[in-house]
Amino acid sequence: MVISFEREKCSNxxxxxxxxxLVTNGIGGYASGTITNLLTRRYHGLLIAALQPPLGRTLLLTKLDETAGYKDRDYPLYCNRWADGTINPEGYQQIESFHLEGTIPVWKFSFADVILEKRIWMEEGENTTYIHYNLGSGSQPLNLAIKALINHRDHHHHTNASDWQIGIDKTNKGICLQAFPKATPLYLLTHPQIDDKTLVSTPANDWYYGFNLAVEKYRGQQELEDHLHAVTFNAQLEVGKSLTIVASTKENPTTNGEEALTSRRAYEQQIIQKFATSKTSQPEEKNPVVKFWKSLTASSSQTKHQVAKPTPEWINQLVLAANQFIVDRKSPKHPDGxxxxxxxxxxxxxxxxxxISLPGLTICTKQFNVARSILQTFAKYVDGGMLPNRFPDSGATPD
Known part of the structure; x- marks a missing residue:
């Protein structure tokens, strides 16, 4: 793996x-945070949805604060910095390692005789985030209490608590949260489904005050923010079993975490494979004279089939990172824009x-059709021989 951190760094x-x-969904939405799960930016969250793709980016799910109950002891797996600078709890002390699996961040928590893994990714083309837990080892079942902290604001803004109370309704797969009338609902769904025995959801509607965002303070911005504790999920995990929390603007996204993870891995492998195949392939010579001459002058070693060397893993990581910047900008005339x-x-x-970035993000990564689509998209907005400087996040007319 290319990017990884062991306990020595994770506990520092x-x-x-x-x-x-950072994980992205190809339509402008994203999820982002720190290894410690500590909020340091207003842009950190588990679901920043692009409600007007690729813009209209709105923070819906801020974070999940998890506490593992095991053998009569509680182990926090999260941490928060509060208004006075206090760090409480210090859940990063339970992180054994962190690494990227493609673009998927993976945490390994270790305490007592437990190994618990956590992965986060987004569904391509959807405002849907998956938070997947798997209990790898332990001598008895693990109780996992997960507090969902939510918001509903532009990702550039910040929230101060008020008497705002969200609407909370149960669905057959989880919870539907609506910040205010006509607001885009946030669905928090689970797999396996809530059964009031091994998986229970408890509405809360409590404000948590004074999250201290250190990077915003450094940037000279408002550093304090409040988030709403909307619901707590309590689950019992057996060794070898998994739990998936799905945060989505869709009422019925795929909730099976294993299937969604397989799909995400296949998508990323397709991007890598396309790059590797394009990198080694050569266009066929169509001129018969040139083709004949090359066949006469080529050495025997050149004419033999050569097996391409595998692409270094760090190159694959760059190819996937480049792809995160490419998003849809669809229009009636360009549905694939x-x-x-x-x-x-x-x-x-x-x-x-x-x-400026188009050659590096698309040509070097062999995504020629994407490069063409980007040029066609911008050509649509040419005015007076000039391309638009930017597309405002509010969806207003391009500058």
């Missing part, structure tokens, strides 16, 4: 909170940045 707060992860996000977390798609 200064180091671990400076390392950030593409564009490039100028930078995570806060940029939209900017004309200048798109044209």
């Amino acid at each position: 707060l200064k180091v671990a909170e400076s390392q950030e992860w 593409k564009t490039i996000i100028a930078g995570y977390h806060w940029f939209e798609d900017w004309g200048r940045d798109t044209m």
Whole structure:
């Protein structure tokens, strides 16, 4: 693996909170955070949905605060920095390791005789995030209490608590949360489904005050924010079993975590395979004279089939990272339109940045059809011989 951190770094707060992860969904939405699960930016969250793809990015699910109950002891797996700078709890002390599996962040928690793994990824083309837990080892079942902290705001803004109380309704697979009338609902679903025995959901509607966002303070921005504790899930995990929390704007996304994970891995493997295949293939010579001459002058070693060397893993990682910046910008005339996000977390798609980065993100990675689609998308907005500078996040007319 290319990017990995062992316990020595994961348990060092200064180091671990400076390392950030990012997953994307190909339509402008994303999830992002730190290795410690400590919020340091207003842009950190488990579901920042693109409600007007690729823009209209809105924080819906901020974080999940998990506590593992095992052999009459509680082990927090999360941490928070509060208004006075206090870190409580210190769940990062339970992190044995962190690594990227493609673009999927993977945490391994270790305490007592337990190994618990956690993965986060998004469904391509959907405002859907998967948080997947698997109990790898232990001498008895593990009780997992998961507090869902939510919000409903533009990803550039911040929230101060008020008397805002969200609507909470149970569905056949989980919970539906609606911040206010006509707001896009947030569905928190589970696999296996809630059965009031091994998996229970308890509505809360309690504000948690004074999350201290250290990076925002460094940037000279408002550093304190409040989030709403909407619901707590309590699950019992057997060794070898898994639990998936699905956060989505869709009422019926795929909830089977194993199937969704397999699908995500296949998608990323397809991107890598396309790059590897394009990298080694050569266009067929169509001129019969040139083709005949090459056949006469080629050495025997050149004419033999040569097995391509495998692409180094760090190159594959760069190819996947490049793909995270490419998102859909669909229109009636261009249903397959593409564009490039100028930078995570806060940029939209900017004309200048798109044209500068296009060769590296698409040509070098052999995504020629994507490059063509991006050029066609921007050509649609040419005005006075000029490309638009940016597409505002509010969805207004391009500048």
